[in-house]
Amino acid sequence: MEGNIGELGQYIGVGLTAIGMGGAAIGVGNVAGNFLSGALRNPSAAASQTATLFIGMAFAEALGIFSFLVALLLMFAV
């Protein structure tokens, strides 16, 4: 076992950012699931709401991407 403690913390931090991915997964799943349950109740209104679906998914997903960005910054920029 050798190496410096800063690098150890860096790699642990990169691993921890994977938790953010779980959060984004919950968010995107929530958006899609609620859209589907609404769309199955009223299929005729579903087509007009796909744009809203994608906007909601993009917002939910962006925060997961931010955690990926933190991982990249820790790996290559710090």
Place this chain on the structure above:
Amino acid sequence: MATEAHGEATGLSFHPMDQFIVRPLFSDGPVHWYTPTNVTLWLFAIVLATLALLVLGTRGRAIVPNRSQSMAEMSYGMIHKMVGDIAGKDGLKYFPYIMTLFMFVLFANFLGLLPMAFTVTSHIAVTGFLALAVFLTVTVIGFVKNGAHFLDLFWVRSAPLAIRPVLAVIEVISYFVRPLSLSIRLAGNMIAGHAVIKVFAGFAALILINPGLGALVTPVSILAVVGMYAFEILVAFIQAYVFTILTCVYLKDALHPSH
């Protein structure tokens, strides 16, 4: 970016981030602002591909369109409808800009999926500039069209007076984080997808080193590469679509700032 990670020469070593390195086209020298690099090459390819689809594709002007003409008409119609639906009738004045953004991002994402290609939109320098241009344009339009009333966007009149200052702080933060989230969403999706494909491709080479374990891992990895590639084609379109649709939403906020 990933150059310092090239330590070990033996065993299974793969470099999923190497595909994002900006390299000069004709020499190995340093990259200046005027050096032709692979970014230049692929930016040029994007412009050519867009021209080929939209100009050459519709050249025949047939009543019954052929394949390329109907693709061009479909993309034009889709964006035109999106701008009209979301930004409103007065937003249609800015349709050419939004169409340009969509075609650029779409072809950057699609051409980046070609083997050995360079994904221009995987660099935050590119997407950040696109997002900053959208942000500045929308802000300027908002102030020119509405004057000081544009600030109503941050002062939510439908909310009770007591919580309006809190909402104003939140609205200001969410307004200024827009270019950041717009650019990082696109670049992050591109980096993550392409890196995942390369990681699976690296595992697929395991059979060359360890035939026993490789016989198990390699077929699964190759299937995963195929699956991820198909998913990336979907993501390439969806990210271009999302970038455009969010631009339309921001444009709507600028044209009609009252909630």
